[in-house]
Amino acid sequence: MKFLPTSFRLSRKLLIIVTGVVVLTGASGAAAIFVGRDALLGPPAEQVSGAACTTVSTVRLDRNGQQWLRKYVRSDAKDGDVRIKTALRVAGAVSNHEEADLYQVILLDAAGPVNRADMRGRAIGAEVLFARNPSAIPGMAAPFVARYTTGQPAGNGEFYGERKELSLDEIKTIVTAMKERADCIDPHAVEEAGGHREAKAEGGHGEASAEDGSHEVAASEH
Known part of the structure; x- marks a missing residue:
């Protein structure tokens, strides 16, 4: 060889x-x-499209003939930038399969409150409002409002830190770059015979009527 x-x-x-x-x-x-x-x-997927989340409850309100839809969700996301991307993704997903004049997504921490009356103020880590016709919604001057608290959640799920509101250009950049556009997982969804889904919230709260909703649009300000 x-x-x-x-x-x-x-x-x-x-x-x-x-x-x-x-x-x-x-x-x-x-x-x-x-x-x-x-x-x-x-970059990691959550830095582009937000993190995984779970539906808490969905509330429908009838305000002067308008349909307002408010969705409460939970996420383990600790970074404020990831939380607002999660809320924006969910707002887009909900608006694609639900009809409403105003969509509001309120993101809570995984350790946040269970009772809906407590899901306000410091319990809100990120919030998104979306309206296809913002001029018809009192107090809205643009299709999107997106804001979040920059600090990480405390042990009880409350957020302390600077409140930041995104510009429309920032929102457009985030939404355009998204690769995933999925809604939150709803562990309480029940498949009905007709193929419709009924959302059941934690603590016995389900889809509510206008009489059940006492929050205003800007829930985080209360």
């Missing part, structure tokens, strides 16, 4: 090919150390 001479060297072309194969098949981990994971694979 003949062996290659010790003076054998790979040609420049072959060396480039071999190097390319190694990079594509086995060097992604090492490359990530030097280049950065985000540069190779993109």
